[in-house]
Amino acid sequence: MFTTGSKFYLGISTLAAIVSVVFLITNDQVALGCVALLGLMVSAGIIAGASLASRDGGETENATTSAAADAAPTSSIWPLALTLGLVVLIVGIVTEPLVFVIGIGVILAALAEWLVQSWSERASADGKFNALARKRILNPLEFPILATAITGVIAISFSRIMLAVSKDGSAILFIVISTLILVAISLFSLKPSIRTTTVAAIATIGALGLVSAGITTFGIGEREELVIAAEEGHYSHQECGEEKSKYYDKHVERTVSSKSGVIATVILKDGELTAKVLGIGEGQKQITVPRANPTSILFQNLDDTDHRLTAYLGKEPVAEGVTEDILTCTQMIGKGGKQVLTIKINKPTFAEGPYTLTVPGIEGTSIEMIVP
Amino acid sequence: MMSKAVEEIKEPTVKKRNPRRVVAGLAGLSGALFLASCAKNAPQDTWQPKGENAQKIDDLQKPVFAIAGVVGVIVLVAVAVVIFRFKDRGQPIPHQTHGKPVFEITMTVIPALILAGVGVFTARTVFDLAKTDDTEMIINVTGQQWWWEYDYPVQDGISAPIISSGQLVIPVGTKVLLRETSRDVIHSYWIPALNGKRDAVPGRVHTLRLEADEPGIYAGQCTEFCGLSHANMRMEAVALSKEDFAKWVDAQLAAYQSPTEGLAKEGEAVFIAQCSRCHQVNGLENANGDPIISAPEENVLAGAAPNLTKFMSRNTFAGATWDLLNKTCRDNVWNATSEEFGAKYLAGVSAECLNVADLRDWLRNAPAKKPMYADPTKLADTGGLTRGMPNLNLTEDDIDKLMAYLLTLK
Ligand SMILES: [Cu+2]
Numbered sequence: 001m002f003t004t005g006s007k008f009y010l011g012i013s014t015l016a017a018i019v020s021v022v023f024l025i026t027n028d029q030v031a032l033g034c035v036a037l038l039g040l041m042v043s044a045g046i047i048a049g050a051s052l053a054s055r056d057g058g059e060t061e062n063a064t065t066s067a068a069a070d071a072a073p074t075s076s077i078w079p080l081a082l083t084l085g086l087v088v089l090i091v092g093i094v095t096e097p098l099v100f101v102i103g104i105g106v107i108l109a110a111l112a113e114w115l116v117q118s119w120s121e122r123a124s125a126d127g128k129f130n131a132l133a134r135k136r137i138l139n140p141l142e143f144p145i146l147a148t149a150i151t152g153v154i155a156i157s158f159s160r161i162m163l164a165v166s167k168d169g170s171a172i173l174f175i176v177i178s179t180l181i182l183v184a185i186s187l188f189s190l191k192p193s194i195r196t197t198t199v200a201a202i203a204t205i206g207a208l209g210l211v212s213a214g215i216t217t218f219g220i221g222e223r224e225e226l227v228i229a230a231e232e233g234h235y236s237h238q239e240c241g242e243e244k245s246k247y248y249d250k251h252v253e254r255t256v257s258s259k260s261g262v263i264a265t266v267i268l269k270d271g272e273l274t275a276k277v278l279g280i281g282e283g284q285k286q287i288t289v290p291r292a293n294p295t296s297i298l299f300q301n302l303d304d305t306d307h308r309l310t311a312y313l314g315k316e317p318v319a320e321g322v323t324e325d326i327l328t329c330t331q332m333i334g335k336g337g338k339q340v341l342t343i344k345i346n347k348p349t350f351a352e353g354p355y356t357l358t359v360p361g362i363e364g365t366s367i368e369m370i371v372p
Numbered sequence: 373m374m375s376k377a378v379e380e381i382k383e384p385t386v387k388k389r390n391p392r393r394v395v396a397g398l399a400g401l402s403g404a405l406f407l408a409s410c411a412k413n414a415p416q417d418t419w420q421p422k423g424e425n426a427q428k429i430d431d432l433q434k435p436v437f438a439i440a441g442v443v444g445v446i447v448l449v450a451v452a453v454v455i456f457r458f459k460d461r462g463q464p465i466p467h468q469t470h471g472k473p474v475f476e477i478t479m480t481v482i483p484a485l486i487l488a489g490v491g492v493f494t495a496r497t498v499f500d501l502a503k504t505d506d507t508e509m510i511i512n513v514t515g516q517q518w519w520w521e522y523d524y525p526v527q528d529g530i531s532a533p534i535i536s537s538g539q540l541v542i543p544v545g546t547k548v549l550l551r552e553t554s555r556d557v558i559h560s561y562w563i564p565a566l567n568g569k570r571d572a573v574p575g576r577v578h579t580l581r582l583e584a585d586e587p588g589i590y591a592g593q594c595t596e597f598c599g600l601s602h603a604n605m606r607m608e609a610v611a612l613s614k615e616d617f618a619k620w621v622d623a624q625l626a627a628y629q630s631p632t633e634g635l636a637k638e639g640e641a642v643f644i645a646q647c648s649r650c651h652q653v654n655g656l657e658n659a660n661g662d663p664i665i666s667a668p669e670e671n672v673l674a675g676a677a678p679n680l681t682k683f684m685s686r687n688t689f690a691g692a693t694w695d696l697l698n699k700t701c702r703d704n705v706w707n708a709t710s711e712e713f714g715a716k717y718l719a720g721v722s723a724e725c726l727n728v729a730d731l732r733d734w735l736r737n738a739p740a741k742k743p744m745y746a747d748p749t750k751l752a753d754t755g756g757l758t759r760g761m762p763n764l765n766l767t768e769d770d771i772d773k774l775m776a777y778l779l780t781l782k
Binding site for chain 2: 258260261262263277278279280286287288290291292293294295296342346347348349350351370372
């Protein structure tokens with residue numbers, strides 16, 4: 001009365017039940033393992049039921065007597081994959097939403113494959129034709145999805161490696177790997193007689209190497225400076241005082257910004273701030289900026305060490321009777337570097353001034369911004 | 373029924389146009405255009421340079437215009453000759469030639485030479501006009517919908533910042549550098565008698581050099597379409613002799629005099645209540661003696677409204693579109709000789725000279741006078757901020773008081 005398929009899945013289900021009991025007895029930390037095992041028991045049970053109900057997909061009258069039924073069904077891993085997907089889904093419910101989503105993905109893929117496979121096996125009496133029919137329907141789905149998945153895995157592995165090795169190391173590694181790929185592909189194309197299995201083997205070895213290196217480096221973690229910079233919140237922090245981070249971006253002055261059409265260039269040289277004002281000339285200590293209008297100033301650092309320009313733009317109320325300085329600043333700029341600072345001052349100087357431009361860490365030199 | 377419908381679709385009678393009449397009409401039209409270009413009262417005439425840079429442009433454009441004119445006439449005549457001489461009268465197709473190298477090369481070389489010649493002089497003028505290193509005075513010019521703000525940074529002869537709008541006051545014979553920018557959209561500053569145009573672009577500072585040879589008023593116009601009241605976004609450059617300019621600076625920096633009594637005093641209170649949230653009057657204080665600081669950035673989309681501290685020292689208002697002087701007084705200033713002009717301009721606007729009608733209209737309902745997006749029910753897009761000055765629904769009483777108060781601002 002039990003069909004072959006249902007026996008197999010009932011076996012798995014029973015085994016999972018037994019193992020989960022043993023697991024319960026022998027382990028302290030049980031939650032997740034138990035969920036997985038009981039999940040396996042339930043899902044294998046469901047598939048066993050499905051197998052039973054459909055008599056392993058055979059034995060109905062038409063299914064046994066039609067010409068198409070002559071071709072023997074091929075073996076299929078999809079019921080197994082479906083079981084696995086269900087387990088992942090159940091584990092996902094108690095752990096990460098991502099795991100849950102992966103479970104759904106596996107289930108959908110397994111269902112689609114299983115359905116189309118069993119349909120195609122009965123499409124005609126010709127096994128070859130049936131295999132072709134399956135491909136016709138599924139390849140257009142399988143190829144792009146698989147390709148995306150493989151590309152994603154490779155990209156993630158590669159990025160883990162790059163984040164773990166040192167800055168210079170990553171550059172060298174990048175050059176070496178891309179050269180290897182280029183050389184390998186050139187050799188393949190020079191020797192068209194090479195066997196596809198050889199190419200596939202080499203590609204597989206390369207991919208496996210990459211993925212395992214990715215997993216290893218994922219365990220090692222990112223290189224020190226990245227970890228520290230992230231902890232310091234360096235990429236987002238808006239600190240306008242002296243720079244406390246050791247690993248701030250040293251190349252900000254190379255970023256793109258509108259460096260022309262500014263009202264003044266503020267230059268730090270020999271510990272002294274001066275302004276080169278459009279239409280007036282160099283060496284100024286004052287610049288006049290229109291009220292309530294975003295205005296750009298270019299900061300140029302000619303000092304030997306890195307500095308930032310900080311603008312004091314008045315005060316703003318933060319709570320009843322409490323005000324806070326409005327500050328804005330450039331990032332740390334290396335020697336010779338330039339960066340634009342856009343400021344907007346809403347009140348005239350006689351209301352909330354004086355408004356100033358200063359360099360944190362360098363005392364006693366500033367530029368006054370006059371708002372009429 | 374039937375017969376009526378048929379009647380209606382009867383073919384319309386086509387009047388055959390008389391070609392002579394068309395030619396006569398066109399000739400009349402172009403004649404009128406030609407005459408219009410000779411108008412006497414054309415303050416924005418590009419052919420009458422009144423300053424160094426405008427002169428440079430004129431020196432370039434006149435010969436280029438002449439050359440282009442000659443070429444144009446030659447081409448038109450040649451085309452006319454070809455049209456009439458070789459008209460199809462059924463004559464046989466003439467002998468065809470394929471290529472005449474000498475002719476072709478000549479016809480390429482001559483225009484190339486002309487263009488190269490024009491190009492050299494054009495490039496030279498472009499670089500001349502861009503020169504700023506011998507600047508003698510700088511003024512920040514900020515455009516917004518639909519008026520220009522001027523502020524004078526502290527520099528030789530100006531001991532504290534000055535802020536004004538509409539009329540740009542400059543000393544004659546002085547190389548003035550305008551540093552233009554905008555608070556909202558792109559505008560363009562153009563005083564035809566003094567120089568070419570230069571766009572005022574938000575977030576950027578562009579320079580334009582002006583220099584006036586003689587005292588006087590030079591009219592201009594925003595020349596980059598900037599919205600509803602673009603046509604009402606005008607400006608004037610007022611050139612004063614150097615001595616008069618110094619007097620103007622002193623007057624601009626003179627301390628604020630709060631009116632002591634009467635209608636003007638009441639007007640000050642109305643102004644504080646109704647107007648000072650947008651308009652700054654430097655020196656105006658509240659009852660505690662604290663300065664009143666306007667907040668146009670919270671009320672107007674552009675973030676600014678004209679500073680009215682010395683409002684009556686100007687001759688025009690609201691984007692230099694309306695006169696603050698009545699007809700007689702205006703003519704008296706605008707038609708003054710260069711010697712007399714300065715003193716007349718510096719006198720500002722007196723009660724006798726005030727153009728009461730237009731200013732009252734403005735206070736009564738500004739957007740009715742100058743189209744502005746200021747209807748409070750339609751400001752959802754801008755978060756309640758107006759473009760321009762809204763209708764404040766003032767009573768005639770309040771307007772009387774405000775008129776008296778505004779007259780004291782000079
Ligand atoms: Cu405009």
